[in-house]
Amino acid sequence: MRRLSRIVPPGQRGGDAVGRHADAAPEGAAAAGARPRSLLREILRPMTAPVPALSLRSAGLSFGDRVLWSGLDLDVQPGEFIAVLGPNGAGKSSLLKAVLGQQPLSAGDLLIAGLPPARGRHRVGYVPQQKSMDAATPLRARDLVALGIDGHRFGPRRRSAAERQRIADALEAVGATGYADAPVGLLSGGEQQRVRIAQALATDPTLLLCDEPLLSLDLRSQRAVAGMIDRRRREHATAVVFVTHEINPVLDLVDRVLYVANGQHRIGPPGEVLTSATLSELYRTPVDVLNVRGRVVVVGTPDEPGGCTHHDLTPADPGRRPAGGDA
Numbered sequence: 516m517r518r519l520s521r522i523v524p525p526g527q528r529g530g531d532a533v534g535r536h537a538d539a540a541p542e543g544a545a546a547a548g549a550r551p552r553s554l555l556r557e558i559l560r561p562m563t564a565p566v567p568a569l570s571l572r573s574a575g576l577s578f579g580d581r582v583l584w585s586g587l588d589l590d591v592q593p594g595e596f597i598a599v600l601g602p603n604g605a606g607k608s609s610l611l612k613a614v615l616g617q618q619p620l621s622a623g624d625l626l627i628a629g630l631p632p633a634r635g636r637h638r639v640g641y642v643p644q645q646k647s648m649d650a651a652t653p654l655r656a657r658d659l660v661a662l663g664i665d666g667h668r669f670g671p672r673r674r675s676a677a678e679r680q681r682i683a684d685a686l687e688a689v690g691a692t693g694y695a696d697a698p699v700g701l702l703s704g705g706e707q708q709r710v711r712i713a714q715a716l717a718t719d720p721t722l723l724l725c726d727e728p729l730l731s732l733d734l735r736s737q738r739a740v741a742g743m744i745d746r747r748r749r750e751h752a753t754a755v756v757f758v759t760h761e762i763n764p765v766l767d768l769v770d771r772v773l774y775v776a777n778g779q780h781r782i783g784p785p786g787e788v789l790t791s792a793t794l795s796e797l798y799r800t801p802v803d804v805l806n807v808r809g810r811v812v813v814v815g816t817p818d819e820p821g822g823c824t825h826h827d828l829t830p831a832d833p834g835r836r837p838a839g840g841d842a
């Protein structure tokens with residue numbers, strides 16, 4: 516595997532999606548006559564730059580002849596919030612599986628906090644697609660969170676005071692202390708989702724992967740969940756990769772969008788990617804991104820015959836930006 520640990524991050528957050536490899540000659544430094552001071556700066560810069568929480572280089576995933584995505588170059592910086600969008604079957608969840616080490620890439624390289632997936636795995640928190648838990652699930656919310664810490668160990672376990680505190684802290688962070696000892700199967704969808712996020716945060720991840728965490732939640736719960744994730748990345752510089760069909764509840768939180776469709780992708784700030792021109796290019800058919808009565812909708816994607824809304828891109832009301840907890 517190519518060494519990618521010394522990657523110079525993009526100069527501007529939310530701008531150029533692809534970091535420059537530090538092994539490339541620094542501009543100007545190699546030129547004859549470069550002053551010693553600037554040379555020293557160039558040498559030190561890669562050593563002081565933060566290591567991306569996730570790096571993909573020329574990454575591709577195919578199943579047989581079917582290319583889900585290819586040539587994907589992406590550095591996700593600490594604290595950055597990336598939304599992954601695209602139609603059904605575009606390969607969004609498969610991207611998360613690749614990061615989790617459950618799906619090998621067909622091409623390219625992937626590093627987690629500068630480490631290959633096998634060694635970087637423990638730095639990743641994962642909020643899976645929501646499936647309602649059976650009412651008879653014999654676990655308390657607290658037990659589910661504990662599994663995030665030691666679920667990989669076999670046999671009975673005695674948890675240390677520090678571990679019990681971490682579990683309590685994770686529950687507290689998502690406002691789930693009040694039902695920590697309730698059977699998870701009896702909690703509402705929104706409450707279960709908070710507990711799943713607590714489970715993912717209990718390991719203090721560098722990178723948080725969320726697969727449609729807002730699915731089937733009401734608006735209030737969507738805002739609360741999005742706010743929790745946002746607070747986490749702001750307070751702990753946890754990078755977030757957030758797969759969603761509903762960009763609206765997180766539109767004012769995301770730094771960049773990765774839009775995947777037709778085996779192609781675009782990366783950039785929402786205002787650059789979610790445009791008629793960019794999406795028409797990706798879908799290879801005329802697509803309109805409209806702003807109707809303050810709601811932004813995408814019309815005319817091939818997966819929505821009849822020109823229905825593909826994504827509800829209603830921009831969040833700036834006055835109700837989630838600050839954490841219930842909005």
Ligand SMILES: Nc1ncnc2c1ncn2[C@@H]1O[C@H](COP(=O)(O)OP(=O)(O)OP(=O)(O)O)[C@@H](O)[C@H]1O
Pocket residue numbers: 578583601602603604605606607608609610
């Ligand atoms: N192991 C596999 N072998 C063959 N095909 C697979 C495999 N895993 C996923 N696929 C296919 O790859 C495609 C992409 O799946 P994926 O779940 O990543 O899509 P998605 O963008 O998350 O879709 P959705 O929005 O519907 O959740 C699907 O058509 C799926 O059937």
